[in-house]
Amino acid sequence: MTCAFILGAAVWPGGRPSPTLERRSLHAAQMYHAGRVSRIMCCGGLGRNAPSEADVMVEILTGAGVPRTAILIEDRSTTTRENIAFGLERLGMSDEIVLVTDGYHAPRARAIARSLGIRCTSDSPAHKARPRTILRESGAWLKFLWQRMRGI
Template structure:
């Protein structure tokens, strides 16, 4: 059994952000391809309702994923919380983390620290704005260093 952890991203006033949508649809693809059989949508309430997990649930069901394959972790607000709060919901220690390419290394580090065997898969960048990706990557570098040094 393989489980996918879909890491949260913003919900905007008018619905899921493009990042949240890309991550969620990539997880749905993994499910339909038979690579995973449990999906955990991670993410609490941000600036706009619903929670990131609830928004992912709606996207997954719309993409044909059965409701019974989806578990919500809807309290977390950080990468560390996404993964730590998902651990009690897991039926396995083998996980596939769906997050953006620049975020994967830190997410895997956090997962390993929580006793998981993890790999990460990134969604397509189709439709992603280059400036947003570059800004996020630049923010991720010091965040990774902080996590690696156990500051966060």
């Protein structure tokens, strides 16, 4: 069985999904309907705005016709590392994992998974990275590399 892990993104005021959260969730729904994954793990805790990222993902997925029985929830994480680690705790190690995230984020997400001893692939919805996202991701890469050097 293959499980898609939707990596978290912001929830906006009023519980609305950010465009990133909506894009990732709808992409996972398409993967499910195409038969590429049999389950979907919604990863993401409570950020600045309620509800949790995972809860908003569930709403999007069920609205897109994904049965609730195919959806798993990990709603404690606040970082990419936690998305993957806590999702794995919930899932166990029996499934193949596909990380669903944006293309600019996918290489770091796969590197984090590898640092946790997980081999996985990633799949990204179509999205044009903006300078802001590239700068933010560059800083996140530096933090990841620094933590790896320190053994964290």
